Amino acid sequence: MKALYIASTGMSAQERNVEVISNNIANMRTTGFKRQRAEFEDLLYQQITRAGSPSSEQGTQLPSGLEIGSGVRTVSTPRIMSQGSINGTEREMDVAIRGEGFFMVNLPDGRTAYTRDGSFERSPEGTIVTSAGYEVDPGITIPGNATSVAIAPDGTVSAYLDNESIPTQLGQLQLARFVNKSGLESLGDNLFIETASSGPAQVSMPNAEGTGNLLQNYLEMANVNSVTEIADLIAAQRAYEMNARVISGADEMMQSTSQLR
Incomplete structure (x- = not known):
């Protein structure tokens, strides 16, 4: 089931996000430190049905396609070079x-x-x-x-x-x-x-x-804002938990399927 692998990429991405946030918090008192931010991008899509494909012999076309994504990845961790106090x-x-x-x-x-x-x-x-x-x-x-x-x-x-x-x-x-x-x-x-x-x-x-x-x-001083970092940390934790729940849900679906007679 692809949902297991898709959710695992989400957990991996949020784990990297937490690492970046933790480094920012650890350097709150580092002179001249510039905070980083994790940025993400979606992965390749499986095109099952393409938008614009013929939908009937009369020449009608599909207004939207059917495509399934394969997850997310961390693409960069740029530094925010704003002036510190x-x-x-x-x-x-x-x-x-x-x-x-x-x-x-x-x-x-x-x-x-x-x-x-x-x-x-x-x-x-x-x-x-x-x-x-x-x-x-x-x-x-x-x-x-x-x-x-x-x-x-x-x-x-x-x-x-x-x-x-x-x-x-x-x-x-x-x-x-x-x-x-x-x-x-x-x-x-x-x-x-x-x-x-x-x-x-x-x-x-x-x-x-x-x-x-x-x-x-x-x-x-460092340009790290403690309130912003804690808010980002909470959001990353919740995203990680939701991806973990997707894995649990996919596992339960697979278990139900395997028990069918």
Whole structure:
């Protein structure tokens, strides 16, 4: 009976849906995290009678056909790249992006990754790095005698050295933006890399070409809404239960058929 297999695809799809929702909830406090959404599509159909087929010798046609679907599958889990809330941290190395840009990060294998997580640190050499220790591109080194660091909205990084009253400019952070942000590939560690779907990175200074500006002493929180996720979780659970009931119903029908004499 096909109903067993059709319902099983529904259960599998909703299981994947719950996995996506659970990952969103688990990352509610992850800096710069962007929530995902499971999207589905129906599978192939068995055409028993096609619409428009002749229905009589007089030339009449069927207004609608007879087709049976074979279930559903999860086709993609795009990221929702909307702006998360921006919270103050009172920490000078924390930087939030207000706009569509991404910080650029140099990976050990030579690739460039991209992140919305601006919780930066200083390496033992004074270089600005991510919380995982990856160098922020372009590499900017803060001298050991710097008493404070200032990061302007346009990305200019300055430091007050010793007791000097005039800051010394150290460099300028750049931001990258993409035509299709949802096409970025997740690496973990709050990092993304570009793909053929995302298009190449368009690098520019903050406040230019729609990349957004920077806010020092702030961090962007995850764009996960707990109420929405719980509502989606309940809906996914109910859909899973209904597919399970279809399997139970199909089993009972098969059992009744097998008991006929």
